[in-house]
Amino acid sequence: MMTLKRHLLLISNSTLHGGGYLEHCQEQIQKFLGEQVKRVLFVPYALHDRDDYARTARKKFESLGYGLDSIHEAADPVEAVQKSEAIFIGGGNTFRLLKTLYDNGLIPVIRKRIFEDGIPYIGSSAGTNVATISINTTNDMPIVYPPSLQALGLVPFNINPHYLDSDANSKHMGVI
């Protein structure tokens, strides 16, 4: 059996109730990236306002001692992935994220960087969803139609990062 070089940090959500952006997991991020990584490639595709999202992420990563480049500012997204030291895919709408990864031809190149080159991958929320086999278990609304529900397949199972038990006291509907 082949041993794959996977270096993954899969976070359920970017913010805990009452805390700041990535505050609850900042120590894990620093420990995970270590001192070798200097710059992180950020993928803001899951949200509509990419500029604003990149600003938020840049501010946080710079406070932790890392430079941040947002892929939406790169002339060639594929080349940006090929040159990256580490990738961070943020949360938002999982359908919008996966569709944009396909539209920009990024699925195979990200897989190559993770499996063959062993660069670190951080995902949060939708960025964790797309790291799995498929997005068939997302809670998100299908606001756009990706060419497939198959995702990056960095782990051999699916994840629902926002699972909630059903509310036994709800009177919203009956069954079905």
Place this chain on the structure above:
Amino acid sequence: MMTLKRHLLLISNSTLHGGGYLEHCQEQIQKFLGEQVKRVLFVPYALHDRDDYARTARKKFESLGYGLDSIHEAADPVEAVQKSEAIFIGGGNTFRLLKTLYDNGLIPVIRKRIFEDGIPYIGSSAGTNVATISINTTNDMPIVYPPSLQALGLVPFNINPHYLDSDANSKHMGVI
């Protein structure tokens, strides 16, 4: 402007908290179908156990004075639609329902029956979702991948039959 013969009853859900199957809307169903309709064609595709679902629906419609044929028991689903006096599409998973409608080639034939022949259409939950332009606004989990999110387009807008305001007191996550 062309006037289309649309005869639609779109129900949000099949059961109200504490009530029986279709109990909360049975008077509306009888008023809507009237005395001309004798048999209803039931589409159980949104649930996995079609036999069980058809039994539940048949029991209810027979109690209201209508015969019920389930499309999953027909040798030719397209022919079943062509011969139907009225159509009832029940709730369950909207992705599973829409995919099966496409797989069986039923989208154009149902549209023809509604728009050109003016037969009555009843939808509940997922059956209401697929009556709209598309399922882009469903709350359901994408457990299967339909060939499109475009739906029957019986009305010129989308519906979210199970909309809930967000819970301002939730501490489940932060933002994003």
